[in-house]
Amino acid sequence: MIIPFSQLNEDTLNNLIEQFVLQEGTEYGAEDVTLAEKVNEVKQQLKDGVAVVVYSELHESVHIVPADRFHSRT
Structure with missing residues (x-):
């Protein structure tokens, strides 16, 4: 399920993005x-x-994915 990023707390969003960048x-x-x-x-x-x-x-779990990759699965 897509979670609108604008609904995430700023610190939570930053931590999620940092984790994504470091992992990728x-x-x-x-x-x-x-x-x-x-x-x-x-x-x-x-x-x-x-x-x-x-x-x-x-x-x-929560992940950041390319939009086209997510939409191609649904």
Whole structure:
């Protein structure tokens, strides 16, 4: 189920995004990108609808996933 990111507490959202960024190990090319910059990029993706926050009842967990990947499963 999609959870509107705007309904999450700001600290909770930041922690979720930080966990996502650190877990994904996203490649940003040759330039160094700070954690804060990565967090802001993911926040913008959530605002733009490119990524969504998803709660899995089965696994009782919350994840950030690309919107098209989530919608292709439903």
